Amino acid sequence: MSPNMELAKPRDFGEIISDTFTFIKQNFKPLLKYFFIFCGLFLIFTSASMILIQIKALNFYDNSLDPNAFDESTVFSRAFSMLGGVLVYAVFMVLQYVALNVTVLCFMTLYRQKQNTLPTTEEMWGYIKYYYLKILGSNVLLYILLIIGFMFCLVPGVYLSPIFALVTPIMIAENTSFGYAFNQSFKLIRDNWWSTFGVFVVVYIILYVINLVISLPSTILGAGNFFLHFTKNSQALSLPIAIITTLLQSISFFFQILMSVTVGIVYFSLTEIKEGTGLMERINQFGTNESTPGPEPEEY
Template sequence: MELRQLRDFSQNFNDTFQFIKQEFKPLVLSYFSISGILVLATGIVSGLYERNAMGGFFTGVMEGLKHNNSGYYESGPVRTLGSVFSPLYFLMLFLGGLNIIVMRVTVAVYMKIYDEKGKVSPTIEEIWKGVLRYTLPVAIYSFVLAILIVLGFCFCIAPGVYFMVVLAPITMVFVVEDASFGGAFNRCFALIKENFWISLAIYLVVYIIYSISSGIIGVVVTSLAGLISYFSTHNIAATVGVVTGIFSVFQYVFYIVFLVSVGLNYFNLSELHDGEGFVKTYR
């Protein structure tokens, strides 16, 4: 597939699934080879957190229902809050955010090498070198951009949505064009000019597709796992932990669909802005 070409709304979706179908094995294998341990750790921590939170919830409810002559005890809600905002909660957020960053860098590096090699699938070693090079800088500027987007949502939501759409391909710009943070930031605004609404529509629809796909398959698989866990342990909290852990893994895998669509839209915007087969380097 030629990545650097103009695409309309429907072509983006068709090419997204065509690229994933064509490159499914090397792309998924590369992702799990590089971040498999991180995915597994995120799933385990998510499962442990949900198990502890659910266990604390049931314990809080039962204690809250106890009563004596003076009325109900107040210890239930306090314990519930403690189980929600536990160290596992913040560890889960950290691992989840790091997982997303590694996924974005992996897909961006994969598409960059695929384009440079003339539509040839990159090797795991090539991708690994790119991931090592770009992950830390992407993690740093992702934190800064997250603050910017949150502030945008605080101002009537619309600025936050605008920043999310404009900055969606910034990892692709940073990796493909070897741009600095400032250069990649400015490049995103240059690319989105007169193409905001079509980009918003693409990202919104493909995100819905990703959510539905991961949801349907994830629910089927995790439901089976949950039934097996429940009939084995008869422990609702443990079952919730197993289901949450497995489902989080499916969510990360299907997120590749969204990232590939963003990458193809980046190449489309580059062609619209720079002309056929030409990308300026912003340093």
């Protein structure tokens, strides 16, 4: 069995990609465990809101075919109800993605602090409850800045995307403020923007292909559900098909772990290239037998 992977070391383009898969392979069971423990509730709420949206959309379509049940006075209320459902779904999606990123990056931070050994559930919960709201607030601000950047001919948004991706791992691994992490992300990626951007593009393409394969049955079922509304059994089949398509989409969300791990690997690699913190820690440990994990952000 190969030894546990060292996170804090310099890596080139190919090594970042390969080490991402290596880390997931070596830690697949604990990552899967913590995914369900700390992201499961958000996943349930997101899935439930998605099912409700699908059912509302089909009911909206059904009522539009019946002139006696669908008139101008109900158009606004039904459209407003649909919009409210979409907004609720969007909120849960943001909460879900933040929970996934915080879970994975807390896992990687503790893994490194414990010198390449697995963190316990209690340690994970301590870190996640400490960082979640901080990361949520910072990510909302970063999303707004990215939207503004993409509005200006896409170029600023594309340039800022890999830089902003590093803010979350900096805040967690270094237990620092948003302002410091924001500035530090620009320093870390300096002279390494193209390689970092290239890594994220490759991983994004991999995720796109995975999601495409998983979403194909969902698309077929969704189209079938629409055409079934011309039959008598349409109402009986709407809910089961909505549940199945939502479950398929939930499965695709799990693979987002790949991007979160990539962001963590990129951060530790760039930090080692710029500052050599991992090398200094190993030098300081010469002659000692005690492990020296990183400081805890807070006593729990």
